[in-house]
Amino acid sequence: xxxxxxxxxxxxxxxxxxxxxxxxxxxxxxxxxxxxxRFVSIVGPSACGKxxxxxxxxxxxxxxxxxxxxxxxxxxxxxxxxxxxxQQDLLMPWRTVTENASIGLECLGIDRGxxxxxxxxxxxxxxxxxxxxxxxxxxxxxxxxxxAMLRTFLCDRKINLLDEPFGKLDAMTRASMQxxxxxxxxxxxxxxxxxxxxxxxxxxxSDVVHLMSPRPGRIILSVQVDVPRPRKYSEVVTSPHFNELxxxxxxxxxxxx
Amino acid sequence: xxxxxxxxxxxxxxxxxxxxxxVRAAGIDPLLLPPPSAVxxxxxxxxxxxxxxxxxxxxxxxxGFACGVVIGLSLGILMQVWRWFHDAAYPWLVATQMxxxxxxxxxxxxxxxxxxxxKAATVALMCFFPIAVNTLDGLxxxxxxxxxxxxxxxxxxxxxxxxxxxxxxxxxxxxGVRVAMALSVIGAVVGEWVGSTHGLGYLxxxxxxxxxxxxxxxxxxxLTIMGIILFFLVGWVEAWVIPWRRHAKETP
Numbered sequence: 001x002x003x004x005x006x007x008x009x010x011x012x013x014x015x016x017x018x019x020x021x022x023x024x025x026x027x028x029x030x031x032x033x034x035x036x037x038r039f040v041s042i043v044g045p046s047a048c049g050k051x052x053x054x055x056x057x058x059x060x061x062x063x064x065x066x067x068x069x070x071x072x073x074x075x076x077x078x079x080x081x082x083x084x085x086x087q088q089d090l091l092m093p094w095r096t097v098t099e100n101a102s103i104g105l106e107c108l109g110i111d112r113g114x115x116x117x118x119x120x121x122x123x124x125x126x127x128x129x130x131x132x133x134x135x136x137x138x139x140x141x142x143x144x145x146x147x148a149m150l151r152t153f154l155c156d157r158k159i160n161l162l163d164e165p166f167g168k169l170d171a172m173t174r175a176s177m178q179x180x181x182x183x184x185x186x187x188x189x190x191x192x193x194x195x196x197x198x199x200x201x202x203x204x205x206s207d208v209v210h211l212m213s214p215r216p217g218r219i220i221l222s223v224q225v226d227v228p229r230p231r232k233y234s235e236v237v238t239s240p241h242f243n244e245l246x247x248x249x250x251x252x253x254x255x256x257x
Numbered sequence: 258x259x260x261x262x263x264x265x266x267x268x269x270x271x272x273x274x275x276x277x278x279x280v281r282a283a284g285i286d287p288l289l290l291p292p293p294s295a296v297x298x299x300x301x302x303x304x305x306x307x308x309x310x311x312x313x314x315x316x317x318x319x320x321g322f323a324c325g326v327v328i329g330l331s332l333g334i335l336m337q338v339w340r341w342f343h344d345a346a347y348p349w350l351v352a353t354q355m356x357x358x359x360x361x362x363x364x365x366x367x368x369x370x371x372x373x374x375x376k377a378a379t380v381a382l383m384c385f386f387p388i389a390v391n392t393l394d395g396l397x398x399x400x401x402x403x404x405x406x407x408x409x410x411x412x413x414x415x416x417x418x419x420x421x422x423x424x425x426x427x428x429x430x431x432x433g434v435r436v437a438m439a440l441s442v443i444g445a446v447v448g449e450w451v452g453s454t455h456g457l458g459y460l461x462x463x464x465x466x467x468x469x470x471x472x473x474x475x476x477x478x479x480l481t482i483m484g485i486i487l488f489f490l491v492g493w494v495e496a497w498v499i500p501w502r503r504h505a506k507e508t509p
Contacts, residue, residue, distance in 0.1 A: 080411030
């Protein structure tokens with residue numbers, strides 16, 4: 001596991017937001033290594049700077065100090081080169097399922113017809129067949145999330161950032177989406193950085209789980225999840241290893257807050 | 258829409274019946290208030306006259322309206338794209354709406370003569386403002402998170418505008434267009450009042466001067482029907498351009 005190349009190397013990253021009256025330090029001295037082709041989760045209390053970190057990773061924001069190197073992508077601006085799936089699905093109500101899924105490709109300058117054709121090829125895998133021409137307003141929460149995920153994965157980026165993608169789903173839908181995501185990732189090994197506040201979810205999905213402190217955020221604990229894949233949810237969450245990791249994470253979190 | 262057709266028709270028929278009965282029962286002078294039956298007879302007997310003049314008003318209105326839409330949309334988009342243009346131009350656009358149109362119309366006639374131009378210009382002058390304001394509002398209402406997402410896909414400012422901001426603004430733009438359509442009828446009539454030799458506005462003045470009240474009412478009726486049809490045409494175009502609104506209502 002340690003032999004994997006590094007997709008993203010974060011060193012001493014700090015970010016402070018200032019306006020006239022206040023200054024809020026969202027991140028301070030964050031270090032993080034994301035190995036290539038791995039599933040990495042970042043967990044932490046709300047407002048700990050998880051989303052700030054993802055904004056930096058996808059190039060929407062720049063750190064005040066510190067560095068983010070991406071050996072997997074080479075040098076240059078990250079914006080437009082790292083896959084990003086935000087918390088809200090942000091589907092466009094005026095576009096059908098296929099048209100929403102293909103918007104990323106269209107932004108990359110791929111011909112509209114070709115982009116929609118490529119999106120269409122993934123409808124079955126993403127459980128959206130039969131809904132290609134539906135509008136987002138006609139879909140359930142889980143389906144909307146799958147459209148949003150297809151939109152991100154269709155761009156075929158080496159690194160994909162998922163920001164609490166299942167946060168708003170009910171427990172049943174969430175569980176089936178987690179399993180679905182693992183299956184999909186098993187077939188298409190990209191690097192995933194997954195942000196969540198759900199420790200169970202992070203441990204079930206990830207190779208490595210990083211715990212962030214409350215604001216100002218930084219990584220305070222990293223644990224390896226040595227559970228072989230493919231994983232079964234019922235087996236993972238009842239295993240002693242899982243429970244040991246979970247109590248370590250909770251104990252560290254309790255000390256900090 | 259289905260259930261919506263009958264109530265207004267029934268209400269209209271009821272009001273017309275009350276009007277007819279009142280005029281007859283009270284023995285009102287038809288020069289002051291002609292009964293609906295007399296107005297209907299006038300329309301039937303002078304259908305040709307009303308149709309030709311209606312056609313020229315319609316032409317002025319549509320040309321002016323089209324110009325108003327183009328100008329309004331362009332101003333709205335430019336104000337959204339260039340902040341400095343917004344700051345510089347916005348107060349002046351408001352100022353154009355403070356100047357009474359009936360005061361401006363004679364100047365337009367002075368400049369362009371008894372042609373179609375001053376009427377169309379009057380219509381455009383009344384139309385562009387609600388469209389410009391609603392376009393601006395609509396464009397700035399687009400979710401900033403969506404813009405950020407598109408930027409992570411590598412979208413530039415033009416793609417953000419065409420893929421996200423403009424479609425998101427369409428419902429708001431159409432609100433402006435509907436208001437503009439209603440105003441354009443007034444604009445065309447005002448344009449004709451200050452200087453014309455034909456058109457429904459011209460006919461109104463003509464009948465008023467000659468004391469032909471039934472003719473005046475007939476002209477107003479034709480104008481009203483024309484305005485209502487145009488207004489609902491805009492709604493029909495809107496439903497066609499914005500199909501997702503209709504579909505969104507299909508599921509609970």
